[in-house]
Amino acid sequence: MRRRRTAAATLVAILAAATLGCTDGDRSVAAGGAESADLVITNATVVTMDADFRVIEGGAIAIAGSRIAAVGGAEVATRYAAKETIDAGGDIVMPGMVNTHTHASMTMFRGLGDDIPDRLRRFIFPLEAMVVDADNVYKGALLGAVEMVLSGATTFVDMYYFEDAVARAAKAVGMRAVVGETVIGFPAPDADEAYGGLAYARRFIAEWADDELVTPALAPHAPYTLDKEHLEEVAVAARELDVPVLVHLSETQAEIDKIDEEFGMSPVEYLDSVGLLDDRLVAAHCIFVDADDIELLRERRVGVSHNIVSNVKAGKGIAPVLEMLAAGLDVGLGTDGPMSGNTLDLMGLLGYTAKLHKLAKLDRRVMPARDVVMMATIGGARAIDMDDRIGSLEAGKLADLVIVDKDSVNMIPMYDVYAALAYAASSHDVRTVIIHGRQVMRDRRMLTVDVEQIKRDVRVLTDRIAEEAAKL
């Protein structure tokens, strides 16, 4: 991560310098006429999510290759000779959203055994043992990735088995992804032996080390599903391989009790003691954390993934994210897997996040709309340590952005763009998605994969799962 980040940061600096003139209204166009761009988006309500939270009415964005060349007013359009122009017609252009925690392949189990308490042991474990293989993980991840693009995500952070298949699915759809191979203390669908995921991960990480879209990662499942020795081994391997680490952390009261009983610590303190608590860690959930945990997470620069729909649907509770943000923690939003949250809808998550924190504090003022848009974009990018490349619309960053319809019935009127996004927009209002400079979806049509074929493939699989589930 750090090595790659340094290289990328240098590139950002070079590109930013090269294009600075184009974002500065006082500078003239370089002698010799317009600069070239692959795509210019004009007539946009640009929600930059930069440090000043600039919103540019009648704005424009120039994209050259995989990067944003310039962001500014209408003058940007005149300064660039573009191969293609999209007139946004006043629509919102915002950074692509970052789904900081999911298990995309679990689309295959969506809606199975909802509302019952023992679904994990009654349905999921036996069914996973039966049907989870590389092919099915690929098919499930394809459907999940399409669903994420359709609702405005451009990057997702995934944790499951056969993560090389998830990586291939992300590439096929054209999404940016951090994909973490699960390491867990018992045999898994892709490992006959306990902790077999670690060897699997080493092969997988070597294979995907230099991909422009996919960042391979290690995913120790949770503090209570690996022993101490193996958590330490993962920490050493992560430093050696220079990869991100994904974990479920402080998700249930049972976890808190178990770690306290065995080690006399909170799960956060425990992960620190095994060497996992650092800036390469992305910790999902963090529901049951106290002020000391939050301070320790902040000191160690851990990124937090807040999965409120999943946490609430499971009756677990609401993570103290207002306190985390006040402490300066980097918090992003996550859908969790579709068995937990059922959809992979980042846009819908904005409203849940804003409203449920108001409920938790019985105060309509807290968690305002802009803060949830922040977490879904630059906050998520910071949580996964990619904010030097993605998460805001700024010259030099990678061109990951989405166009959101301002003309749908539910988006009228639009007195405040953040309120419209957080409280009124639906996933379907996402019209066009650009990732790494490439148009992945245009006017709701996926351009990279055959969606009908993906649906057919998943249905064949899920018909079989339904048959097996009926016997359980």
Added chain:
Amino acid sequence: MRRRRTAAATLVAILAAATLGCTDGDRSVAAGGAESADLVITNATVVTMDADFRVIEGGAIAIAGSRIAAVGGAEVATRYAAKETIDAGGDIVMPGMVNTHTHASMTMFRGLGDDIPDRLRRFIFPLEAMVVDADNVYKGALLGAVEMVLSGATTFVDMYYFEDAVARAAKAVGMRAVVGETVIGFPAPDADEAYGGLAYARRFIAEWADDELVTPALAPHAPYTLDKEHLEEVAVAARELDVPVLVHLSETQAEIDKIDEEFGMSPVEYLDSVGLLDDRLVAAHCIFVDADDIELLRERRVGVSHNIVSNVKAGKGIAPVLEMLAAGLDVGLGTDGPMSGNTLDLMGLLGYTAKLHKLAKLDRRVMPARDVVMMATIGGARAIDMDDRIGSLEAGKLADLVIVDKDSVNMIPMYDVYAALAYAASSHDVRTVIIHGRQVMRDRRMLTVDVEQIKRDVRVLTDRIAEEAAKL
């Protein structure tokens, strides 16, 4: 209401008897060949919401005029000679949803002053005084009604000013509506004097008494905004005019405190004391009610409208709906107005309702998917005392139904139809909406009104509101 219900119940019985043969697989077709129908929907996953919660795979529905002639398996299609057939292709056909509480015209204020505490006094009251007239109420209600149809509602219960304009908007869109003219203890946009709404309501009720889609109603605003004498007067008028009564009840702690201080009662007990607590009352919110209140509401057969998105976004709390359902109360779902909940999306409300009660009890089992679908359909119909005519798909009932896409990416797979509706469906998955036997929307296209014209008209209005709001 009661008079009309009796007549309607008789009609239901006659029609049910006439069509019984068509819903009974063992009976043969009447001699003389197929019966006639205007529309038959075939190849549907029919979610009847009848007393047995029947779900019919490969089902069919025959519609004759404004009513459902038959509901059953594929044989229904062969028994009817239909003018038109819709092949649902396996899609879900469910009862049209009932939005039991809204202020549809407030679309004009959607997203204005969100996240600030004093928005009502700072923005809404002055802006309402400035722009709310019959014409603007009509335009706002048109946009709101379209949004409701787009998300699967076929009936809405409205409370605002100039309710005759809301009635006209409902008719134009083709929606069923209960529209309550506000009576309040100070001058209002449609009444120069306090309580002027009562005289307005009498005119309006006389004018709309016999409409097949619109039921006029009285809407005393809240226990604390009318004095006791006028609450009593409304109760007498409601019985005299035989109309439903809509009220905001037990919505804030301030209301509880005020009524307790003045009358030594809970707001529920207070409304009973003025004669308003009966089966014609639809009480919105009921957040701060105790076991005695719930028992009194049940005894008096009051319908409750549960508005969880609005209540949560305002930081008010979660109404004890699990306790209400356990007590046998009739509870429906409501979006509240678009200044409160921002959207009028009934489909999205299903997920919020299911998940937030799990959070409130920290138990994933409570408020299962079927219960929220129930509240959105037959529960809402019971709450507004129309369950003899709408709320379920049964022969003899009015043909208010919606077709929901089972093929959208987020709806795959569909192991359980209720879980798919409550946790995965989005408003956009509603494809076709039929109200009173009439196709109001077909494949996402509104057939009754010019949506682009409605948007243009609202934008002219809201541009003006934005200008005025900027000065406040």
